[in-house]
Amino acid sequence: MVLLIVGASLAGVLSAGWTPVLGVQLQGGVEVVLRPADEVSDEQFERAIEIIRNRIDAIGVAEPDITRQGDQVVIQLPGVKDKQRAVDLIGKTAELTFRPVITFFDPFDPNQRAAAKQVVEGSAVAEDENVDGDTEPTVSLSDLLTPPDQDDAAATVAVLGSTGQTGFVLAPAQLTGEVIEEAVATFQGQWIVNLSFNEEGALLFDQMAVANYERQVAIVLDGVVESAPTINATEFKGQAVISGSFDEAEAKNLALVLRFGALPVEFERDDVRTVSATLGEGTLRAGVIAGLVGLALVGLYMLLYYRLLGFVAICSLAVSGATLWSIIAWLGESKGLALTLAGATGIIVSIGVQVDSNIVYYERIKEEVRRGRAVRSAADGSFRAAFSTIIWADLASLIGAGVLYQLTSGTVRGFALYLGITTLIDLAVSFFFMRPLVVFVARRLVNERPKRLGLTTITEEASV
Amino acid sequence: MSFSIRRLYRGDTSWDFLGVSRRVLTGSIVAVLICVAALFIQGLNLGIEFEGGGVWEAPASEDVTTDAIRQTASNVGMTDARVQRITGGDDIFRVRGELPAGETAESIGSALAVTAQVESELVSARTVSPSFGDEVAGKARRALVVFFILIALYLTLRFEWKMALGALVAVAHDIALTVGIYAIFQFEISPATVVAFLTIMGYSLYDTIVVFDRVKDNERSLSLKTRMTYLDLANVSLNQVIMRSVNTTITSVLPVVSLLVVGSLIMGASSLQEFAIALLIGLLVGSYSSLFVAMPLVSSLKRREPHWAEQDRNAALLSESNSIENAATALAADRYDRSAPPRPRKKGRKR
Numbered sequence: 001m002v003l004l005i006v007g008a009s010l011a012g013v014l015s016a017g018w019t020p021v022l023g024v025q026l027q028g029g030v031e032v033v034l035r036p037a038d039e040v041s042d043e044q045f046e047r048a049i050e051i052i053r054n055r056i057d058a059i060g061v062a063e064p065d066i067t068r069q070g071d072q073v074v075i076q077l078p079g080v081k082d083k084q085r086a087v088d089l090i091g092k093t094a095e096l097t098f099r100p101v102i103t104f105f106d107p108f109d110p111n112q113r114a115a116a117k118q119v120v121e122g123s124a125v126a127e128d129e130n131v132d133g134d135t136e137p138t139v140s141l142s143d144l145l146t147p148p149d150q151d152d153a154a155a156t157v158a159v160l161g162s163t164g165q166t167g168f169v170l171a172p173a174q175l176t177g178e179v180i181e182e183a184v185a186t187f188q189g190q191w192i193v194n195l196s197f198n199e200e201g202a203l204l205f206d207q208m209a210v211a212n213y214e215r216q217v218a219i220v221l222d223g224v225v226e227s228a229p230t231i232n233a234t235e236f237k238g239q240a241v242i243s244g245s246f247d248e249a250e251a252k253n254l255a256l257v258l259r260f261g262a263l264p265v266e267f268e269r270d271d272v273r274t275v276s277a278t279l280g281e282g283t284l285r286a287g288v289i290a291g292l293v294g295l296a297l298v299g300l301y302m303l304l305y306y307r308l309l310g311f312v313a314i315c316s317l318a319v320s321g322a323t324l325w326s327i328i329a330w331l332g333e334s335k336g337l338a339l340t341l342a343g344a345t346g347i348i349v350s351i352g353v354q355v356d357s358n359i360v361y362y363e364r365i366k367e368e369v370r371r372g373r374a375v376r377s378a379a380d381g382s383f384r385a386a387f388s389t390i391i392w393a394d395l396a397s398l399i400g401a402g403v404l405y406q407l408t409s410g411t412v413r414g415f416a417l418y419l420g421i422t423t424l425i426d427l428a429v430s431f432f433f434m435r436p437l438v439v440f441v442a443r444r445l446v447n448e449r450p451k452r453l454g455l456t457t458i459t460e461e462a463s464v
Numbered sequence: 465m466s467f468s469i470r471r472l473y474r475g476d477t478s479w480d481f482l483g484v485s486r487r488v489l490t491g492s493i494v495a496v497l498i499c500v501a502a503l504f505i506q507g508l509n510l511g512i513e514f515e516g517g518g519v520w521e522a523p524a525s526e527d528v529t530t531d532a533i534r535q536t537a538s539n540v541g542m543t544d545a546r547v548q549r550i551t552g553g554d555d556i557f558r559v560r561g562e563l564p565a566g567e568t569a570e571s572i573g574s575a576l577a578v579t580a581q582v583e584s585e586l587v588s589a590r591t592v593s594p595s596f597g598d599e600v601a602g603k604a605r606r607a608l609v610v611f612f613i614l615i616a617l618y619l620t621l622r623f624e625w626k627m628a629l630g631a632l633v634a635v636a637h638d639i640a641l642t643v644g645i646y647a648i649f650q651f652e653i654s655p656a657t658v659v660a661f662l663t664i665m666g667y668s669l670y671d672t673i674v675v676f677d678r679v680k681d682n683e684r685s686l687s688l689k690t691r692m693t694y695l696d697l698a699n700v701s702l703n704q705v706i707m708r709s710v711n712t713t714i715t716s717v718l719p720v721v722s723l724l725v726v727g728s729l730i731m732g733a734s735s736l737q738e739f740a741i742a743l744l745i746g747l748l749v750g751s752y753s754s755l756f757v758a759m760p761l762v763s764s765l766k767r768r769e770p771h772w773a774e775q776d777r778n779a780a781l782l783s784e785s786n787s788i789e790n791a792a793t794a795l796a797a798d799r800y801d802r803s804a805p806p807r808p809r810k811k812g813r814k815r
Contacts, residue, residue, distance in 0.1 A: 028588075035599070070603075087569075270599070271513070272569060273590040276521075290726040294719025301715060342659050348723060352716030352747075353670070356708075359715070360674065363708045385681065392622055393673045399614050400666050407607035415659040419666070 009326045022078060022339055026284045029078040030086050033271035035071060048267075049073055056086070065338050069413060072270065076338055087272055096177025096257065098208065099157070099170035101216040101228055107141055107160060107167040117144050119169045120158045146223060159218075161225045168225050170218050174208040175201060183258035191251035195240040195258060202238030210234045219258070226257050283341060291348045298355055306362050308441050313358040316434045320354050320425050327421060343418040350422035353397070357430045361386040361438065379442035383435050390430055397423045481702040482695050485760035492757055496637060499644020506647050511654035514601060518563045518591040520573055522580040524555035533557050536579040540564060540572050563591050604658055615669065623676050626765040627758075631672040634758035638668045642746045656739045664746025667716065671709065671754035678705050679759070693779045694772040698763040702755055713751040720744050 034052075036045065049068055056064045056077065065076040080086050103119055105112040144167075146157035154172050161168065179201025184194050197205055208217065209231045218228040229242045242254065295317065302310035324347065328339055364386040368378035397419060404416035512519050522533075530549050537545035541564030548558045557580060563569065569589040577584035612632060619628035642664055646653060679701040692700075724740035766772050 035595075072599075268593055268595070269591070270595070271590070271592045274569065274573075274588055276586045276588045286726065287723075290723040291719065293726050294722035297718040297722060298715045301718065305711065342656060348719050351719045352667075352712065355715040356670070356712040359708050359711045363705075363711075367704065389674055389677045392677055393670045396615060396618065396669045396673055397666050399618060400611055400662070400669075403611045403614060404607055404662060407610060408603050412604065412607075412655060412659055412662065415662070419663075 007322075009323070022284065026287075026339065026341060026344065027078050027281065028275045029076070029080050031077070031271070031273040031275075032075045032087060032269060034073045034075065034267035035270050037266040037268050045071075073267070078338060087269075087274070096180075097173035097220045098175050098205075099173050099218050099220055100208070100212045101218050102156070102169045102171050105158075105167040105169065107164070112167075113141065113144050116158055116167060116169050120144070120146075120156050157220075157223075159220060159223050159225055161228070166225075168218055168228065170220065170225075173220075174211075174217075175204040177258065179204060180258050183255040185246075185248070185251035185255040187248075190243065191246040191248055192241050192243040193246075193251055193255045193258065195242065197236075197238045197240070199238070202236065205236055205238075205240065206234065209236060219254075221257055227254055284344075287341070287344050287348070291344075291351075294348060295351060298351060302355065302358070306358075309358070309362045309365075309438065312434060312437045312441055313355060313362075315437060316358060316429055317351065317354055319433050320422075320429045323425050323429070324422065327425075340414040342412070342415040347418055347422060350419070350426070353394075353422065354426050354429070357390045357426055358434060360389050361430070361434065365438075365442075376439075376442045379439050383438075387430065387435075391427065394423050394427050479699075479703060479706070481699055481755060482760055482763055483699075485756060488756045489760060492637060492753075496640045496644070499640050499647065502644050502647040506650065508643070508647055509650040509652045511652045511657075512560065512590065512592045513655050514653065516592050516595075517561060518569055518572070518589065520557075520559045520569075520576055520590075521588045522557045522559075522573075522576050523582050523586055524549055524557045525581060528557075528580050530557065532579050533559060533576065536575055537561065537572075540567055540575050542572070600655065600658075611665075619673075619676075623680060627676050627762050629765070630758040630762035631669060631676070633761055634672055634753040635665050635668050637753050637757050638664055638746060638749045641749045642742060645745055646742070651741060657742050660739050660742030660746065663743060664750055667747060668750035668753060671712070671751050672758045674708065675701065675705050675754050675759060676762075679762075693775045694763050694766045695776075696779075698759055702759060706755070709751050709755060713747060716747050717744065720747060 036048075040048075045068065049066060052073065052075065053064070053066050056066065056075070065074075065078075067074050077086055103116065105116040107113065144158050146155075146159060156169065156171060158167060158169050160166065179197050180195060181198050181201070182194075182196045186192060186194055212231050213234050214230065214232065216228045216230050218225045220226065227242060227244070229244065246254070299310070299314045299317070302313045304310070306313065332338060361382060364382035365375070365378045368382050369375055373381070401416045401420035401423065404412055405420065408416070530547055534545065534547040537547060537559050542559070542561040545559050545561030547560075550556050550558050557576070559576060563572070569591045570584075573587040573589045574584040577587045580587075616625075616628045616632060619625075619631055639661060642661060645651075646657070651657075679698060682697055682701050682704075720740055720743045724737065724744060767776060
């Protein structure tokens, strides 16, 4: 029954092609821990994490793991190629800018792309003198678009709208998100966003309004046009309203963008780690080989000492291992949670705990048998006492894992997670698997010959 | 000796654990004092995670010397850099130092890669801000305090406060010894080491709980029938769990030794090495302390309780020469009742 469940889940995981997601230390990549430089509200923090996630998605990392741990953000980018760029991009406080729209283009039309390219380079001649003369006929989209990390406020840039369907060529920024005092989404017949500026901002905004009257001004964040409202007045006196066909979510999102700017939080890089793929692989290989050798030694010892029961212990380990594999693969697949080096070592260590549950039980059985009880009834009867010991001891481990998981971050937290998981597996396997198998072995295979359990005393007595 | 091992194997020991506990405890106290002294005099060798700075690791080849790497490091402004060549498996150069102003982890990595004659993709780097370490240490401390309080509560509820005290003293003992060894040999402390310390605490507690569970069990079932003193009770219980302790320690140590030997010596993964060393020491010390520190402490506390003090006096009055004899009788009384008559026991059976 238990075997069926475990087997089914393992088969499911394997057939779904899920494999454990390996952490940065195990396959190479980048790991960054960020902490806000100043006090921030929860809302700002969540927003910041969301922006970081968007940026990382934009550079195309296979399995990014971005989690908030207390007042830190832990970002793991296993297997990322361009490490330095990833690191730069993550913590950058790119600004929200207001840029007048020079022209639009269709990102899917090569001719329009080439035209847009010319417009962009036309005002950036100083930087690119060599290519200036003749424009290549084919301009790919990635050539054209300004990368988010080169989103310079003083340059002319080509960016896409938030849906990716429209391209914009934008003039240098007229003002930045800093001058916005407040932005709220309200419902007045339709969803609108009310903006208010500080004194400096009111002045600058009016200047921009005069220069761009009845033209569109784009609100740009991280190389994406969030909104491009048309200016329909020349004097705002520090108050502006953006209206359009927003739904509630869009309006609120825009308000949030305006209020918090790009990354609403300035982050300090607490810990930046780049691991080369070869070093990661080396560590992984070493860990796996060490784990297998350790397992083999433990198995051998248990067989020598407990004979048939040792076989049960090996089976228990195998079942636990299969369960653990399924869980890690599932966590990796559904939660993007990677198996870290600390986690992996924690698992190797947990071999000891799992085996101990077996030993506690077996020693109880041997003791009962020594007191003259029959093997099969000892196997039945000892379980209660042994399992209570196992529960109380495992409970202490669980308390430890819980406290550590709640109160720490990074390495220690990863360790606590796997400690907790393996302890729960230990309890389940002890109850649902080890016990029935031991009882079965005691009934069918031992035949009251305790020697098969590595017991000598009674055999000897019986032989007298 | 072989005789007593055979007895151990049969679970037939009657060692006087608590009789030797005074001498053993003295040894423990001395060891702890040495470790604490080392901690204060030498301090700990903290890794960059706690002190801030950067570490770069590049594959090492035969033609590149450590001096060349050191020269490169000082060229880019890292004058106080520590440069090591780590051998075992594939050799690597390890450079540790402050990140100079105006440089990035990547730029230094590239410079080192040129000198080491490898592609810059192969250089691993890590930089940590100084405030991060304080934060990590602060969090760990807070977690420890909460952990200790919760465990104390848990053990008090499950057993009694005297046992909670005994268990925590044993854990503190283990941590003191392990940290002390790190101070004495100046091993580097990294988050992985902290994880190892926490594991040790877990193991030590686990072990101690197994022992206490048995003592409590015996307290209920044995002591009512007999005139056992608490010392006897504790001794009997320890003898009953000794085989479990030995086996569990062996099976826990085997994977760790394999991690140490295979993982780091043969394959050269240094991050596994630190972890394994701490664990190995901790595991051994942890199982020792459950038997020889936690239990003696509890029994000396328990003997002051009126009931057990009374038992002690009775035992003295009866002036039984060997208290273990008493324990053996008690065990015999507890022998599972079988209709078959008792059989003679032959010693030293051949295997």
